[in-house]
Every structure is written in C-alpha cells, then in structure tokens.
Amino acid sequence: xxxxxxxxxxxxxxxxxxxxxxxxxxxxxxxxxxxxxxxxxxxxxxxxxxxxxxxxxxxxxxxxxxxxxxxxxxxxxxxxxxxxxxxxxxxxxxxxxxxxxxxxxxxxxxxxxxxxxxxxxxxxxxxxxxxxxxxxxxxxxxxxxxxxxxxxxxxxxxxxxxxxxxxxxxxxxxxxxxxxxxxxxxxxxxxxxxxxxxxxxxxxxxxxxxxxxxxxxxxxxxxxxxxxxxxxxxxxxxxxxxxxxxxxxxxxxxxxxxxxxxxxxxxxxxxxxxxxxxxxxxxxxxxxxxxxxxxxxxxxxxxxxxxxxxxxxxxxxxxxxxxxxxxxxxxxxxxxxxxxxxxxxxxxxxxxxxxxxxxxxxxxxxxxxxxxxxxxxxxxxxxxxxxxxxxxxxxxxxxxxxxxxxxxxxxxxxxxxxxxxxxxxxxxxxxxxxxxxxxxxxxxxxxxxxxxxxxxxxxxxxxxxxxxxxxxxxxxxxxxxxxxxxxxxxxxxxxxxxxxxxxxxxxxxxxxxxxxxxxxxxxxxxxxxxxxxxxxxxxxxxxxxxxxxxxxxxxxxxxxxxxxxxxxxxxxxxxxxxxxxxxxxxxxxxxxxxxxxxxxxxxxxxxxxxxxxxxxxxxxxxxxxxxxxxxxxxxxxxxxxxxxxxxxxxxxxxxxxxxxxxxxxxxxxxxxxxxxxxxxxxxxxxxxxxxxxxxxxxxxxxxxxxxxxxxxxxxxx
Ligand SMILES: NC(=O)c1ccc[n+]([C@@H]2O[C@H](COP(=O)([O-])OP(=O)(O)OC[C@H]3O[C@@H](n4cnc5c(N)ncnc54)[C@H](O)[C@@H]3O)[C@@H](O)[C@H]2O)c1
Ligand SMILES: [Zn+2]
Numbered sequence: 092x093x094x095x096x097x098x099x100x101x102x103x104x105x106x107x108x109x110x111x112x113x114x115x116x117x118x119x120x121x122x123x124x125x126x127x128x129x130x131x132x133x134x135x136x137x138x139x140x141x142x143x144x145x146x147x148x149x150x151x152x153x154x155x156x157x158x159x160x161x162x163x164x165x166x167x168x169x170x171x172x173x174x175x176x177x178x179x180x181x182x183x184x185x186x187x188x189x190x191x192x193x194x195x196x197x198x199x200x201x202x203x204x205x206x207x208x209x210x211x212x213x214x215x216x217x218x219x220x221x222x223x224x225x226x227x228x229x230x231x232x233x234x235x236x237x238x239x240x241x242x243x244x245x246x247x248x249x250x251x252x253x254x255x256x257x258x259x260x261x262x263x264x265x266x267x268x269x270x271x272x273x274x275x276x277x278x279x280x281x282x283x284x285x286x287x288x289x290x291x292x293x294x295x296x297x298x299x300x301x302x303x304x305x306x307x308x309x310x311x312x313x314x315x316x317x318x319x320x321x322x323x324x325x326x327x328x329x330x331x332x333x334x335x336x337x338x339x340x341x342x343x344x345x346x347x348x349x350x351x352x353x354x355x356x357x358x359x360x361x362x363x364x365x366x367x368x369x370x371x372x373x374x375x376x377x378x379x380x381x382x383x384x385x386x387x388x389x390x391x392x393x394x395x396x397x398x399x400x401x402x403x404x405x406x407x408x409x410x411x412x413x414x415x416x417x418x419x420x421x422x423x424x425x426x427x428x429x430x431x432x433x434x435x436x437x438x439x440x441x442x443x444x445x446x447x448x449x450x451x452x453x454x455x456x457x458x459x460x461x462x463x464x465x466x467x468x469x470x471x472x473x474x475x476x477x478x479x480x481x482x483x484x485x486x487x488x489x490x491x492x493x494x495x496x497x498x499x500x501x502x503x504x505x506x507x508x509x510x511x512x513x514x515x516x517x518x519x520x521x522x523x524x525x526x527x528x529x530x531x532x533x534x535x536x537x538x539x540x541x542x543x544x545x546x547x548x549x550x551x552x553x554x555x556x557x558x559x560x561x562x563x564x565x566x567x568x569x570x571x572x573x574x575x576x577x578x579x580x581x582x583x584x585x586x587x588x589x590x591x592x593x594x595x596x597x598x599x600x601x602x603x604x605x606x607x608x609x610x611x612x613x614x615x616x617x618x619x620x621x622x623x624x625x626x627x628x629x630x631x632x633x634x635x636x637x638x639x640x641x642x643x644x645x646x647x648x649x650x651x652x653x654x655x656x657x658x659x660x661x662x663x664x665x666x667x668x669x670x671x672x673x674x675x676x677x678x679x680x681x682x683x684x685x686x687x688x689x690x691x692x693x694x695x696x697x698x699x700x701x702x703x704x705x706x707x708x709x710x711x712x713x714x715x716x717x718x719x720x721x722x723x724x725x726x727x728x729x730x731x732x733x734x735x736x737x738x739x740x741x742x743x744x745x746x747x748x749x750x751x752x753x754x755x756x757x758x759x760x761x762x763x764x765x766x767x768x769x770x771x772x773x774x775x776x777x778x779x780x781x782x783x784x785x786x787x788x789x790x791x792x793x794x795x796x797x798x799x800x801x802x803x804x805x806x807x808x
Pocket of ligand 1: 122125126131135139165183185187218219222223224225226276329330388391
C-alpha cells in the first residue's frame with residue numbers, strides 16, 4: 092500500500108512524485124499477475140483504485156507524468172508460450188469513469204473537444220462492459236485465419252486453435268462480409284458454466300476456481316486446445332480493427348452488421364442523445380447486473396459517429412471517444428485497532444489505520460489510510476470541520492470504504508459505539524524513525540499550515556537518506572545492478588569508514604576505499620568475490636550517464652523522470668543546467684525566466700529546483716558526485732520522421748478547423764513540442780485570426796509563422 096493516501100488536492104508535488112513512483116512498480120506487478128498469469132493478488136476494484144489514483148495525481152501534476160506511466164501502457168507483455176501476433180491496429184484499453192458527474196463530464200468533454208455547443212446533437216452508445224478478456228478475430232476472405240489476445244496492445248498471443256473450439260464464434264462469414272475483417276470483442280465464461288465447473292471441481296475434491304474472468308482467460312490461454320474445448324467459453328463482439336470495407340458509419344451500425352454476419356452481440360446496447368439517458372441506462376443495467384448470466388464491471392459509453400471517433404482519436408492507451416463507467420465500490424464497518432505512522436522519502440508522516448480484518452466487496456482489508464492528523468482530529472487546517480467534527484479514536488467502530496478513486500480509507504466513525512475511556516488520538520511530534528522533531532510547515536504564500544507533518548531529520552533520518560539512495564540507484568535513475576534495497580540498507584547501516592554508503596558519491600568511492608580496507612567486502616556474508624567484482628563493474632559502468640538520469644537521480648523535490656527529461660533537453664549539458672540553476676537562485680533574471688518558460692515546468696517545480704541548489708549540502712553532494720561521474724550531454728531526440736518532429740510549436744489566435752486541444756494533441760502525436768509562449772526556442776508559430784502579442788514577438792525574433800491552413804498542409808492533414 093502507498094504510504095501517502097490523502098486527497099489528491101492536498102498532495103504536495105513531492106508527495107505526488109513519490110506516490111507516482113510507487114504506483115508504477117505496484118501496477119506493473121499486478122498487470123503481470125493478472126494478464127500474464129491469470130492469478131491476481133488483489134481485486135479489480137483495488138487495482139482500479141490504484142490506477143485511478145495514478146490518473147488523478149497525473150491530472151493534477153502533469154509535469155510529473157512519468158515516461159513509464161501506467162496511464163500510457165496497455166495490459167502486459169504477451170507470454171512466450173504462444174506465437175506472437177502483431178495487431179494491424181493497436182488493441183487499446185478504456186478510460187474509466189467512476190461517478191455520474193464524471194460521466195456527464197465525459198459527454199461535455201466530447202462536445203468541447205470537437206468545438207461544438209453542448210446540445211443534444213451527438214449520439215452515444217451505452218453497453219455493458221463485459222468482464223472477460225479481449226480478443227481479436229481476423230477473417231480473410233470470410234474465413235477465420237487468426238485469433239489473438241490483446242497482449243501489450245501491440246503484440247498479442249496467437250490462440251487461434253483455442254478459439255476454434257468456441258462454438259458461437261463463426262469460422263466462416265456469409266457472402267457480403269468484407270474481404271478483410273478484424274472483429275474484436277470479449278471472450279467470457281457464463282456465471283452458470285462457472286458454477287457448474289466449480290461444482291465438478293468440488294465433487295472431485297479439487298481446488299475451486301476464483302472467478303469467471305480469470306478462469307476464462309486461463310482456459311483460453313492453454314497450449315492444449317482440448318482444455319479450452321471442455322470449458323464452454325462464450326463471446327460478445329463490440330469492436331473492430333482492420334476492415335477492408337466499412338459496412339456502416341456509426342458504432343451502432345457496425346455492431347448491427349456484426350450481428351447480421353453471425354457474431355453474438357450484447358442485447359443491452361442502446362443509443363442515446365444525452366448524458367441523462369446514458370445514466371438512466373447505466374442504472375438500469377446496474378439493477379439487472381445480479382440477474383445477468385455474465386459478469387460485468389461497468390457500462391461503456393462510445394461516441395456513435397465514426398467520423399467523430401476518428402477526429403477524437405486516441406490517447407496513448409485509450410480512445411478519447413469512449414469511457415467505461417465502472418460500478419461503485421462498497422463500505423463496511425470494523426474496529427480500529429491502532430494507528431501506525433509511516434515516514435516517506437521526503438519525511439512526511441502518514442497515519443495508517445490498523446483494522447480488525449474485514450471483507451469489503453469481496454476483499455479482506457486490514458489497513459486503510461487516515462490521510463493526516465487533521466483528518467483524524469476532524470478539524471481541517473483552516474478550522475473547517477471534517478465529518479462534522481467527529482474525531483477518530485483507537486478502539487472506534489469505523490466505516491471503511493473501497494471506492495473507485497481511492498485506496499481503502501476510513502470515511503466515518505460510529506459515535507454510539509465508541510468504547511468508554513477511548514482517548515483522543517495524539518499525533519506524534521517526533522519522527523518514529525529517527526526521533527527528530529516533526530513539524531508542519533507554514534506555506535509562505537497562503538499563510539496556511541501544511542496538512543502534512545514532516546521529520547526535520549533530513550540526512551540523519553534513515554527513512555529519508557536510505558530512500559534517497561534507493562531512488563538514486565533505481566531503475567530509471569542510475570540503475571546500478573547488484574545495488575538493490577537490501578544492499579543499500581546494508582551499506583547505509585555500516586559504521587566502517589571503508590564500507591559505509593551515506594550519500595550518492597560514496598557509491599563511487601567504495602572500490603577505492605576497499606583497496607586499503609581491512610574489512611573486505613568479499614568476506615562479508617552475501618557478497619562473494621565474483622559478486623563484488625560484478626558490483627564494481629556495474630558501478631563503473633555508470634561513470635558516464637545520460638543527463639536526464641543524472642538529474643532525476645538527484646531526488647530533487649517535484650522532479651520526476653518527465654521533468655528531468657524536459658530539463659535535460661532544454662539545457663543540453665550539466666554545466667549549462669547547474670550554472671543556470673545557481674543563477675536562477677535570485678528568482679528573477681534570464682535564468683529564472685527561462686526555467687519557467689519551459690513547457691511542462693510550473694512555478695512549484697521551478698522553485699523546488701532552485702531551492703535544492705540553494706542548500707549547500709546538496710551542492711556539496713553534487714560536486715563530489717561530479718568528481719566521480721560524467722553526465723552525458725543530451726541531444727534533442729527526433730521521435731518520428733514527420734516534418735515537425737522535434738520542433739517547438741506555439742498556437743495563437745483562434746483556430747477554425749480544430750480546437751486547441753485537438754491541435755495540441757495532433758502536433759504532439761507527430762513528435763512536436765507545444766509551448767504556451769514564444770521564446771528563442773520556438774520554431775513555428777501557428778497564428779489564427781485575432782493573434783496578438785505572440786505573433787508580434789515571433790516576427791521580432793524572426794520565427795517562422797503560418798496560418799492554420801499552412802500548418803495543416805505542412806503536417807499533411
Ligand atoms: N486485480 C488485478 O490485479 C488487476 C490487474 C490488472 C488489471 N486488472 C483489471 O483489468 C482491467 C484493466 O485492464 P484493461 O486495460 O483491460 O482495462 P478495462 O478492462 O478497464 O477496459 C478495457 C477493456 O474492456 C473490455 N471491454 C469489455 N466490454 C467492452 C465493451 N462493451 N466495449 C469495449 N471494450 C469492452 C475490452 O477488452 C477492453 O480491452 C480492470 O478491470 C482492472 O481492474 C486487475
Ligand atoms: Zn526522521
């Protein structure tokens with residue numbers, strides 16, 4: 092569980108970065124278990140909560156979005172057991188929506204993106220989201236030739252032999268169907284078939300299957316198609332990939348064509364013209380859910396017109412023209428046994444509830460977040476009351492909630508059941524890890540007290556220093572093999588001058604210090620001669636390192652991988668970056684302005700970097716580090732061969748053929764950077780009617796300018 096689960100609105104940039112880093116590994120692990128092995132460790136609601144949390148944090152902190160973000164990935168790598176199938180069109184995931192309000196927002200966002208007035212002119216389809224596994228069926232000349240799982244969206248697993256055992260999937264298509272047709276849909280197991288299968292397992296004294304979805308996936312992804320044949324799988328068609336000749340120009344029409352060609356389609360799909368009607372259908376399906384013979388986990392809304400789907404296009408992992416409105420999560424009552432305080436990498440003290448284990452929506456919950464000390468006390472930092480001022484005490488009967496958008500949390504307390512003598516909780520004012528004073532900062536701008544209490548121990552606090560080092564050697568930073576968490580802790584704990592690692596430069600002096608040491612590393616348990624040599628080699632291999640990794644590794648508050656890349660790309664070399672950051676310390680002048688003008692770097696991030704460079708201890712660590720390590724200069728990568736790849740583009744004035752969002756998304760998809768203001772770094776300014784100062788500035792600087800049509804011609808659309 093994350094050690095920081097307060098409302099996203101209250102997160103500081105550092106906490107956000109910290110949590111995003113946590114979520115990327117955690118989600119990847121669950122993806123592998125779920126998609127790869129059909130053996131998830133946590134429930135889908137828990138997974139979705141983590142995912143949603145990641146999305147919410149990214150939405151609020153776009154500058155912190157990581158290169159390896161889960162929001163850019165689909166599924167998991169295909170298993171090597173099967174032949175790979177390269178999808179003609181990527182198989183993507185779906186964006187999620189968790190409330191009626193968000194569903195309305197989805198509808199509104201479509202109108203906004205298309206630059207239309209939000210009337211009732213657009214049609215949307217609504218259909219159950221089947222909880223199975225997605226499947227691509229490719230027909231050539233009306234014969235089934237390949238069936239593939241989604242895999243990582245680009246490459247799936249060839250399961251054609253298995254799919255041929257499913258009776259309701261047509262092997263051939265009637266005349267009139269296109270020459271090339273890739274139908275996509277969901278393979279699932281009916282609840283009744285699942286119950287029968289488990290009854291049989293029970294009768295044979297064998298272990299039972301957990302749920303229809305994993306059983307369907309496991310049954311299909313079998314080397315022996317006979318196993319699949321014995322499992323009674325089913326299929327619903329709802330989408331498509333490559334189609335040589337489109338039979339319709341709406342989503343609804345496509346599904347009707349599938350039906351006419353013999354594919355099973357879901358009978359609950361409807362088409363509407365307003366958010367109200369979509370929601371009414373959603374709640375109708377929600378009521379019918381227990382009686383359906385297949386598991387569903389929500390309702391999918393899609394823009395009906397295919398030309399608009401094309402205009403709306405895709406984000407990295409999902410279409411912009413669809414969303415899955417998931418069913419809500421549940422609450423349960425239990426006793427609060429205790430409160431643990433966790434200390435994060437930045438010293439934040441987070442209270443975590445230890446609970447009498449309780450099942451919430453099918454999953455046993457033993458811990459839940461309590462956010463921060465104000466949350467426990469029932470009074471916010473502006474004096475506003477939380478839960479009408481009801482505080483939370485150890486021994487209380489509490490309400491635990493697992494919702495779509497958060498990790499399990501305590502939402503309320505039952506006052507009638509408060510045990511006699513339960514005392515108000517007193518939040519520690521000393522760090523439980525190092526004993527240093529723990530304080531709440533006062534925000535200099537707002538004058539408000541920060542909700543988070545932090546350890547002031549800095550480098551002396553094990554929770555922080557060790558975490559800094561672990562971050563430094565982590566995969567996306569220095570990526571030093573053989574120097575994992577366990578080893579870092581070992582070296583950090585050591586008091587031996589020739590063995591200890593307290594700050595990053597110590598890593599690179601270890602081999603030299605060892606030469607004169609009496610305590611030899613290779614004699615210590617867990618380190619053989621070979622592994623020590625390997626470790627030194629791994630360390631030495633990093634004496635030259637990509638600039639963005641170097642910057643990211645420093646662990647500057649708010650500077651995640653994406654920000655580090657932006658910085659590396661903008662400054663080119665460490666010398667230039669370091670010098671500029673020193674100069675920017677005055678919070679004015681060219682260096683400061685330039686830092687702030689980088690698209691994707693906000694003032695909070697800029698301040699954090701500057702503050703970092705103002706701390707002499709940090710400067711010392713960096714200069715020691717530079718004695719050992721050389722950051723390589725960065726070059727501007729060209730991601731595609733489009734004419735605007737690598738160029739910085741500014742849109743100004745009003746655009747007539749596309750909305751701003753659309754223009755930005757399109758430019759970025761072609762490898763361009765879109766900036767908000769014109770500077771010497773700008774390559775192209777696209778100016779529509781009404782363009783003012785930006786256009787003037789571009790002319791002053793001699794930057795290429797063009798109108799919307801010229802731009803469209805340039806990018807060839
Ligand atoms: N428990 C875990 O550890 C764990 C791990 C990973 C994923 N998951 C679960 O898997 C899902 C996430 O994976 P995902 O990327 O497949 O996203 P998703 O299931 O949220 O949405 C995308 C998928 O929905 C399916 N779908 C079903 N009905 C559809 C319809 N009518 N129209 C369009 N698509 C439809 C498609 O297969 C599509 O690929 C979530 O439900 C998540 O909870 C769970
Ligand atoms: Zn501490």
